[in-house]
Amino acid sequence: MADVFDWLNGVIWSPALIFLCLAAGVYFTLTTKFLQIRGIPDMLKQLKNGEKSENGVSSFQSLMMSLAGRVGVGNIAGVATAIAFGGPGAVFWMWAVALLGSATSFIECTLAQIYKEQDKDTREYRGGPAYYIEKAYAHTKAAPFMLVYGCVFAVAMILATAYFLPGVQANGVSSAVENAWGIPPLYTGIAIAAVLGIIVIGGVKRIANFATLVVPFMAVIYIVIALVILFANYEQIPEVFGLIFSSAFNLNAGFSGMLGVAIMWGVRRGIYSNEAGQGTGPQHAAAAEVSHPAKQGFVQAFAVYVDTLFVCSATAFIIISTGMYRVFEGESEDGAIVFEGPALPSDIAVGPGFVQEGMDAQFPGFGPSFVALAILFFAFTTILAYYYMAEVNLVYFNRWIKNAQVRRGIIWGLRVLVLISVIVGSSSAAGAAWVLGDIGVGATAWLNIIGILIIQKPAMKALKDYYAQKKAGKDPQFDPEALGIKNATFWEKRKLERPELYGNPPAPQAPEASEAAPVGD
Numbered sequence: 001m002a003d004v005f006d007w008l009n010g011v012i013w014s015p016a017l018i019f020l021c022l023a024a025g026v027y028f029t030l031t032t033k034f035l036q037i038r039g040i041p042d043m044l045k046q047l048k049n050g051e052k053s054e055n056g057v058s059s060f061q062s063l064m065m066s067l068a069g070r071v072g073v074g075n076i077a078g079v080a081t082a083i084a085f086g087g088p089g090a091v092f093w094m095w096a097v098a099l100l101g102s103a104t105s106f107i108e109c110t111l112a113q114i115y116k117e118q119d120k121d122t123r124e125y126r127g128g129p130a131y132y133i134e135k136a137y138a139h140t141k142a143a144p145f146m147l148v149y150g151c152v153f154a155v156a157m158i159l160a161t162a163y164f165l166p167g168v169q170a171n172g173v174s175s176a177v178e179n180a181w182g183i184p185p186l187y188t189g190i191a192i193a194a195v196l197g198i199i200v201i202g203g204v205k206r207i208a209n210f211a212t213l214v215v216p217f218m219a220v221i222y223i224v225i226a227l228v229i230l231f232a233n234y235e236q237i238p239e240v241f242g243l244i245f246s247s248a249f250n251l252n253a254g255f256s257g258m259l260g261v262a263i264m265w266g267v268r269r270g271i272y273s274n275e276a277g278q279g280t281g282p283q284h285a286a287a288a289e290v291s292h293p294a295k296q297g298f299v300q301a302f303a304v305y306v307d308t309l310f311v312c313s314a315t316a317f318i319i320i321s322t323g324m325y326r327v328f329e330g331e332s333e334d335g336a337i338v339f340e341g342p343a344l345p346s347d348i349a350v351g352p353g354f355v356q357e358g359m360d361a362q363f364p365g366f367g368p369s370f371v372a373l374a375i376l377f378f379a380f381t382t383i384l385a386y387y388y389m390a391e392v393n394l395v396y397f398n399r400w401i402k403n404a405q406v407r408r409g410i411i412w413g414l415r416v417l418v419l420i421s422v423i424v425g426s427s428s429a430a431g432a433a434w435v436l437g438d439i440g441v442g443a444t445a446w447l448n449i450i451g452i453l454i455i456q457k458p459a460m461k462a463l464k465d466y467y468a469q470k471k472a473g474k475d476p477q478f479d480p481e482a483l484g485i486k487n488a489t490f491w492e493k494r495k496l497e498r499p500e501l502y503g504n505p506p507a508p509q510a511p512e513a514s515e516a517a518p519v520g521d
Contacts, residue, residue, distance in 0.1 A: 005436065087258045088247045092244050095313070128282040190423060274308045
């Protein structure tokens with residue numbers, strides 16, 4: 001089976017997917033007129049001004065849920081893997097795909113808001129690629145094909161987020177914990193599964209509250225410690241940046257001939273980490289309570305920056321500035337060693353150990369434990385986010401099941417599957433876990449990017465409408481009918497129920513019985 005998975009991974013992650021991700025990022029950057037740069041003020045504003053309700057979470061909570069999914073083992077072990085097999089230049093290509101991916105993230109997350117629905121059981125907002133792929137063309141002859149397309153995406157996302165990806169995160173945690181404290185991986189997996197089960201029972205609100213509490217705290221601490229290490233080695237700052245840039249363009253003699261693998265590993269790990277275009281962020285975006293879809297699109301575009309430009313860069317600086325890494329030929333630890341840090345212990349495998357040794361070099365006795373804790377919290381919140389994404393896509397199918405008890409039973413079955421994935425993944429070989437994760441990420445990326453390239457127009461209309469209303473001095477309110485956008489049923493209902501938000505007087509109410517006009521003789 002390992003050979004089959006390796007083959008499938010190679011097919012999915014062929015150069016065609018790398019090109020598709022980069023091309024989509026360039027295309028959306030141009031069509032949105034460099035939104036990822038000119039829209040930064042709107043991104044920051046929406047973080048502060050977000051709304052929330054009984055059915056939806058605030059923009060900030062949605063961002064934290066999204067970052068819970070984006071900031072995980074990929075930000076630590078994934079960066080180490082990219083450097084080991086692609087050289088330091090892979091970091092530059094992670095930055096590049098993040099900058100381009102920010103525009104892609106805006107498009108997919110705006111679409112998720114446009115076509116979101118309310119769960120018939122919980123009344124929570126649900127949405128994402130499966131929903132917008134189906135609904136955007138539901139009024140056309142292409143409706144049957146798009147329905148099948150949406151179902152295929154939902155199945156792929158459920159498999160990826162309910163089984164493949166949680167195993168990767170649990171594997172990273174168990175590896176770091178074993179390296180730091182010697183705890184057997186299976187015990188770590190069981191502990192994670194127990195706490196996870198308690199939280200997911202509380203639904204999206206409990207997941208959002210937990211993510212809002214944990215993600216900012218750990219991310220800030222992690223970035224601050226990375227900056228301390230970087231500036232403690234301040235004389236190496238020019239060297240670190242110089243090494244990254246020269247290696248990225250095959251200008252460094254020590255890493256000559258690695259341009260292709262640097263691009264591939266940088267883009268692959270960049271997508272895995274920041275998830276732009278992968279189709280995972282839209283699920284969290286749809287959960288937010290906003291007055292206009294573009295508002296949440298801006299918030300989620302900013303999430304890509306936080307993930308890659310801040311957290312992933314922090315990891316890269318720790319590894320490279322301390323020299324605690326090695327680079328292999330042939331994209332395998334069996335290949336010849338191109339570079340090896342002189343102080344890196346020979347028994348440290350590719351992964352969290354690079355970061356742990358880098359921190360330990362600066363703070364003796366501190367590195368392994370801190371990185372283990374960071375990975376524990378990052379990965380745990382990521383597993384929570386994955387569960388939520390799997391549930392959203394399972395609810396996509398549950399819409400067609402009339403029996404409420406059957407729907408609830410299916411959700412409980414999903415919870416059990418995720419817990420099993422965590423326990424199995426924690427004690428699996430690291431390579432096997434990463435291959436399964438890559439298959440899941442790559443499959444959903446293929447389906448989603450092609451999907452948003454087909455149905456991008458509603459998001460572009462929403463962006464134009466947002467700026468037009470903002471220029472007119474209004475707080476943007478979304479009216480799909482005015483923009484010629486069909487099947488945005490949530491927003492159509494919102495306009496009918498709250499006409500005052502759109503400058504229309506409320507519909508007259510029928511008089512109460514006690515207020516009725518008296519009947520004459």
